[in-house]
Amino acid sequence: MRVLLVGSGGREHALAWSLRRSPSVDSLLVAPGNPGTAREAENVAVGAEDIPALLALARERSVDLTIVGPEAPLALGIVDAFQEAGRTIAGPNRAAAEIESSKVFSKGFMQRHAIPTAEYGAFTDYDEAVAFARSLPLPPAVKVDGLAAGKGVVVSQTYAEAEAALRHMLLEGQFGVAGRSVVVEERLEGQEVSLLAFTDGERVAPLVSAQDHKAVFDGDQGPNTGGMGAYAPADVLTPELRQQAIECVLLPAVRGLAAEGRPYRGVLYAGLILTPRGIKTLEFNCRFGDPEAQVVLPLLEADLAEVLLACAEGRLDPTSVNWRPGACVCVAMASGGYPGRYQTGLPIDGVEEAERLGCQVFHAGTRLQGSRLLTAGGRVLGVTATGPDLETAIRDAYRGVQAISFQGAHYRTDVGAKGLAFAGRA
Ligand SMILES: Nc1ncnc2c1ncn2[C@@H]1O[C@H](COP(=O)(O)OP(=O)(O)OP(=O)(O)O)[C@@H](O)[C@H]1O
Ligand SMILES: [Mg+2]
Numbered sequence: 001m002r003v004l005l006v007g008s009g010g011r012e013h014a015l016a017w018s019l020r021r022s023p024s025v026d027s028l029l030v031a032p033g034n035p036g037t038a039r040e041a042e043n044v045a046v047g048a049e050d051i052p053a054l055l056a057l058a059r060e061r062s063v064d065l066t067i068v069g070p071e072a073p074l075a076l077g078i079v080d081a082f083q084e085a086g087r088t089i090a091g092p093n094r095a096a097a098e099i100e101s102s103k104v105f106s107k108g109f110m111q112r113h114a115i116p117t118a119e120y121g122a123f124t125d126y127d128e129a130v131a132f133a134r135s136l137p138l139p140p141a142v143k144v145d146g147l148a149a150g151k152g153v154v155v156s157q158t159y160a161e162a163e164a165a166l167r168h169m170l171l172e173g174q175f176g177v178a179g180r181s182v183v184v185e186e187r188l189e190g191q192e193v194s195l196l197a198f199t200d201g202e203r204v205a206p207l208v209s210a211q212d213h214k215a216v217f218d219g220d221q222g223p224n225t226g227g228m229g230a231y232a233p234a235d236v237l238t239p240e241l242r243q244q245a246i247e248c249v250l251l252p253a254v255r256g257l258a259a260e261g262r263p264y265r266g267v268l269y270a271g272l273i274l275t276p277r278g279i280k281t282l283e284f285n286c287r288f289g290d291p292e293a294q295v296v297l298p299l300l301e302a303d304l305a306e307v308l309l310a311c312a313e314g315r316l317d318p319t320s321v322n323w324r325p326g327a328c329v330c331v332a333m334a335s336g337g338y339p340g341r342y343q344t345g346l347p348i349d350g351v352e353e354a355e356r357l358g359c360q361v362f363h364a365g366t367r368l369q370g371s372r373l374l375t376a377g378g379r380v381l382g383v384t385a386t387g388p389d390l391e392t393a394i395r396d397a398y399r400g401v402q403a404i405s406f407q408g409a410h411y412r413t414d415v416g417a418k419g420l421a422f423a424g425r426a
Contacts, residue, residue: 007069036363146178336408
């Protein structure tokens with residue numbers, strides 16, 4: 001089949017890489033793509049949020065299946081637009097994507113369907129929000145309702161910090177419309193795990209679990225980022241907990257969305273936290289995670305395009321979604337200063353050497369100037385290795401990282417460490 005992939009980050013390079021290895025895929029377009037996807041596919045200079053132009057491209061190039069990487073076009077209704085035009089597209093429609101694009105909807109939805117999550121209140125009024133925040137036993141997590149590219153959440157350490165966040169969101173309008181409503185929620189403690197699932201609106205095929213590393217520095221110190229690395233599987237989600245997450249989170253979510261007239265097709269991402277009081281759902285996302293995609297897709301044995309097509313057509317066979325044994329680790333190499341201000345346009349060396357060492361180097365924020373690869377974003381590369389076990393995959397990923405250099409390059413040195421600690425080997 002002819003496939004169009006929408007997006008341009010590390011997740012999309014991993015998707016393109018996986019689609020390239022799908023026997024059912026004859027040709028692959030990526031819009032707009034990046035220098036990494038250009039090596040797997042044909043990049044077309046159409047923006048990921050330009051829905052009319054994407055639809056025109058799919059028509060002109062007789063695309064059989066469109067796959068959407070990022071959340072923004074899904075929240076804008078790319079699936080609705082393609083379906084109205086009679087084109088096959090994998091992903092939730094705008095109403096189903098609200099599970100991610102509105103945290104107020106998402107929290108209310110979880111409450112209606114008894115999906116375990118933090119206690120919360122939703123507010124548009126600053127004084128009411130502050131009063132609720134102060135009534136909680138610990139300084140709360142404060143979240144803007146709408147999409148904010150990972151920047152709309154403050155897990156406050158003090159009540160004053162929570163109040164300041166609410167002021168920025170509700171009184172100063174720092175997040176625009178996205179911050180007109182907020183969620184204030186009970187702070188939870190525990191290890192986080194991402195459990196994603198393919199779904200056709202009815203049936204669910206869970207992926208291997210993964211653990212992201214959101215904080216910028218080792219030991220989960222410093223501000224949150226888009227994700228400094230990941231590993232899969234995340235064994236802290238034991239087989240028992242995984243079963244519980246499927247039964248108490250993923251299945252009720254898919255059934256609840258269908259029951260509310262928002263049938264969900266595509267990849268559903270559950271962000272879980274394993275608290276002393278059991279599994280709680282921190283959030284849902286309406287697409288693959290970044291960097292979770294980079295560690296989960298290399299372990300997928302099944303043909304990704306076939307699986308996503310089956311989701312889109314409402315005929316997913318969960319038994320067909322098989323996985324390779326082993327582990328996968330991705331270490332993000334970021335620009336110095338990220339997630340704050342950083343410089344771009346710096347030359348990158350050593351990518352080929354890392355690949356010779358057996359790593360898959362996914363491009364996240366790069367651009368080409370002639371044949372010179374330059375930095376072009378906060379997260380620059382995702383150096384990824386697959387191995388028979390986590391220890392080997394960590395070792396090999398860091399060998400790749402050592403081979404690559406650019407001025408100011410920053411990465412965490414402890415990606416996967418929690419997985420080793422869980423296994424009792426660290
Ligand atoms: N109630 C909570 N208690 C403790 N930590 C929390 C809570 N809610 C969120 N967090 C922390 O903040 C992070 C981001 O929260 P959340 O997933 O809701 O935001 P997001 O912006 O939608 O994230 P993403 O970019 O992954 O989609 C979580 O991964 C977790 O580390
Ligand atoms: Mg989210």
